[in-house]
Amino acid sequence: MDExxxxxxxxxxxxxxxxxxxxxxxxxxHQVGGRSLILTYNRNTVCKPLxxxxxxxxxxxxxxxxxxxxxxxxxxxxxxxxxxxxxLKLTSSxxxxxxxxxxxxxxxxxDDENLSKGGxxxxxxxxxxxxxxxxxxxxxxxxxxxxxxxxSVNNNKPIDFMLMEDLVHNYVSxxxxxxxxxxxxxxxxxxxxxxxxxxxxxxxxxxxxxxxRIAGIQIYNQDLKKYIYQNKYFGFELNDQSFKEExxxxxxxxxxLRKHVVVSFLEKLQELYKCLEKQDKLRFFSSSLLLIxxxxxxxxxxxxxxxxxxxxxxxxxxxxxAVKMIDFARSFHYTQMIPIGAxxxxxxxxxxxxxxxxxxxxxxxxxxxxxxxxxxxxTNN
Numbered sequence: 537m538d539e540x541x542x543x544x545x546x547x548x549x550x551x552x553x554x555x556x557x558x559x560x561x562x563x564x565x566h567q568v569g570g571r572s573l574i575l576t577y578n579r580n581t582v583c584k585p586l587x588x589x590x591x592x593x594x595x596x597x598x599x600x601x602x603x604x605x606x607x608x609x610x611x612x613x614x615x616x617x618x619x620x621x622x623x624l625k626l627t628s629s630x631x632x633x634x635x636x637x638x639x640x641x642x643x644x645x646x647d648d649e650n651l652s653k654g655g656x657x658x659x660x661x662x663x664x665x666x667x668x669x670x671x672x673x674x675x676x677x678x679x680x681x682x683x684x685x686x687x688s689v690n691n692n693k694p695i696d697f698m699l700m701e702d703l704v705h706n707y708v709s710x711x712x713x714x715x716x717x718x719x720x721x722x723x724x725x726x727x728x729x730x731x732x733x734x735x736x737x738x739x740x741x742x743x744x745x746x747x748x749r750i751a752g753i754q755i756y757n758q759d760l761k762k763y764i765y766q767n768k769y770f771g772f773e774l775n776d777q778s779f780k781e782e783x784x785x786x787x788x789x790x791x792x793l794r795k796h797v798v799v800s801f802l803e804k805l806q807e808l809y810k811c812l813e814k815q816d817k818l819r820f821f822s823s824s825l826l827l828i829x830x831x832x833x834x835x836x837x838x839x840x841x842x843x844x845x846x847x848x849x850x851x852x853x854x855x856x857x858a859v860k861m862i863d864f865a866r867s868f869h870y871t872q873m874i875p876i877g878a879x880x881x882x883x884x885x886x887x888x889x890x891x892x893x894x895x896x897x898x899x900x901x902x903x904x905x906x907x908x909x910x911x912x913x914x915t916n917n
Contacts, residue, residue: 561614561626561697563678565670566704568752569714569768569824570863573677575626575697580705581609585681586696593864594698596871598818600811604804605861607701614697616688624682624689632699671754673767703860709756709763709831713786715889716749716771717825718881721866734822741772742779747885750774750782751824756831759790780892786827793900797829800857802893808859809886816875820882821866825889830856 561583562576572584594608610632617625688695704710719738721731743749750771755764766782774782787794787801812818870876 558627558629561628563670563674564702565674566710566712566754567671567674567677568712568754568765569673569716570751571677571680573674573681576702577612577699580702581699582702583612583614583697583699585684586611586698587865589866589868590864591698593867593869596869598815598869601815601861604808604811604859606703609699609701612697612699613694615692615694616685618689624678624685628697669763671752671763672765673752676767703826703828703858707828707830707856709758710754711756711786711829711831712752712754713750713783713827714752715825715827715885716743716751716768717747717820717823717885718879719743719745719747719884720881721821737772742774742776745776746779746888747881747883748779748888750779753782753786755786757790758832780895783889783892784896787829787896789831789833793896794829794833795897795900797857798893798897800829801827801859802890802897804857804859805886805890805893808861809883809890812883812886813878815879816877817870817873819868819870819876819879820861820864821868822863823861823867823882824863825885826858826860826862828856828858828860 559577564574564576564582567574572587574582574584577583591611594605597605597608612628612632613630614626614628617627619625685695704712721734721738737749738744741749750766751768753764753766753770756762757764784793787798
């Protein structure tokens with residue numbers, strides 16, 4: 537599978553100059569997967585090109601699933617321009633429309649440090665270290681958006697963007713894993729050739745066996761003070777065992793397992809599973825699940841809690857671990873049909889994810905017990 541074109545410079549303008557009537561959409565620093573470019577609207581809101589099916593799904597979303605999805609905030613008309621540097625400039629001078637009232641425009645721009653981009657250094661293991669803090673996948677998505685919006689530039693036609701909660705706005709150094717969920721597909725592709733390509737992706741990856749495929753990873757290395765990235769092409773190289781190894785690496789800071797993060801993930805995944813078991817009219821074709829936690833942490837807190845299950849009562853840091861469902865462009869809520877049962881394809885992915893996290897915790901406990909026994913034996917001798 538061909539790698540995407542490597543871009544080292546953003547195609548989207550991040551001008552700090554905006555009028556009081558206009559909001560400039562900024563580069564979102566933490567996009568780890570997907571094709572639709574995510575942009576920053578304000579401090580706690582992001583936006584993406586509107587997909588009618590995805591919008592309808594958000595509007596029809598059952599109340600019980602709302603804690604597991606980004607908060608939908610409305611639709612925004614966006615003007616597309618080319619600035620003097622030849623970059624896209626996406627701006628809006630309108631107040632967004634929303635189902636539950638209006639959203640106040642807040643011109644909060646990213647600071648220079650958060651938007652800095654340095655050179656990219658490939659490691660021997662194929663991962664990517666970035667000197668700056670913008671995920672390289674963003675540049676790939678910007679290129680796709682640039683090509684798709686040329687017509688809008690030429691005819692001066694505004695386009696619709698959907699506004700959603702920024703899931704990482706409270707994080708200092710968010711670690712993110714984007715998982716493509718399930719092993720079945722909807723037949724709504726516009727042509728058979730594309731459908732067969734998508735079907736082949738499922739068959740040739742861990743999607744077929746696990747109901748899971750890595751679509752992107754971003755891990756913050758606190759010692760190096762840098763992010764390590766992997767994109768969706770990396771996910772196609774994994775088998776079931778190496779998938780679990782990457783999952784373990786994701787929750788390991790290089791010195792120790794972030795076991796309290798794993799416990800928090802397990803609690804949330806089990807809650808989501810129970811919720812989806814009861815949904816008998818939903819299908820989540822080609823949707824993703826985000827695992828998010830705070831990469832900047834106090835190791836003393838991690839070490840002082842002897843019982844992981846009591847961690848949430850002793851320290852609020854586990855609240856920074858989140859499980860969120862996203863990407864509903866091919867998801868359906870069959871409201872007019874008789875119940876069709878739970879989405880077993882999605883549940884398969886959740887079961888395997890829960891199982892692997894449980895195994896990771898057990899292996900860590902076994903390793904620690906064996907290490908303690910060896911130390912005790914050496915001391916006695």
